[in-house]
Amino acid sequence: MTDDIKDTSKELDSWIEQLKECKQLQENYVKFLCDRAKDILSKESNVQEVHCPVTVCGDVHGQFHDLMELFKIGGNAPDTNYLFMGDYVDRGYYSVETVTLLVALKVRYKDRITILRGNHESRQITQVYGFYDECLRKYGNANVWKYF
Numbered sequence: 801m802t803d804d805i806k807d808t809s810k811e812l813d814s815w816i817e818q819l820k821e822c823k824q825l826q827e828n829y830v831k832f833l834c835d836r837a838k839d840i841l842s843k844e845s846n847v848q849e850v851h852c853p854v855t856v857c858g859d860v861h862g863q864f865h866d867l868m869e870l871f872k873i874g875g876n877a878p879d880t881n882y883l884f885m886g887d888y889v890d891r892g893y894y895s896v897e898t899v900t901l902l903v904a905l906k907v908r909y910k911d912r913i914t915i916l917r918g919n920h921e922s923r924q925i926t927q928v929y930g931f932y933d934e935c936l937r938k939y940g941n942a943n944v945w946k947y948f
Contacts, residue, residue: 812908819901822864822894827939830900834947836907841915848914851881858885860902861920862892862931867901878909886918889948890929896938899931899948921948 815825815833825833855874860867874880888902889895906913919925926932926945935945 809908812904816901816904816908819897819904820868822897824896824938825900827944830944831947833900833903833907837903840907840910848916850883850914851911854881854883854914856883856885859887859918860884860892860898861887862889862895862898862934864892864894864898864901867898877905878912881912881914883914884916886916887920888915888918889926889931889934890920893934895931895934896944903948 815829818825855870857867857870857874860870871877874882882905884902888899892898902913902915906915920929920931923932923945931948932942932945935942938944
């Protein structure tokens with residue numbers, strides 16, 4: 801954790817609001833979120849128990865506005881339990897914002913948001929289908945791609 805980032809709910813909430821406006825976060829904030837998510841996910845079981853009722857979502861593929869529509873219909877976190885089945889990036893124009901929002905929600909509401917890994921959450925696939933190039937275009941380097 802860097803000294804200029806405070807691990808508070810208020811800070812996470814401000815990042816989530818920024819992401820909901822489809823505005824990318826600073827690179828160091830993305831790194832912080834990915835580091836925190838890694839800590840959370842590494843403590844979770846490979847087989848996850850999900851609290852019901854739950855809204856199940858799959859294959860968002862960088863379609864940020866579709867993700868926002870899912871939240872509009874299903875309800876916002878933490879009011880609704882969500883299970884995301886993977887494939888958050890590639891193909892859509894907003895993969896960075898989409899996956900960053902989902903990771904931020906996982907960090908903020910770890911017991912209400914379940915995120916699984918799909919085949920598009922692998923380095924080889926993301927280099928072919930667009931996430932790598934999007935990270936280069938939006939951040940000027942591959943660091944954010946490596947964080948995820």
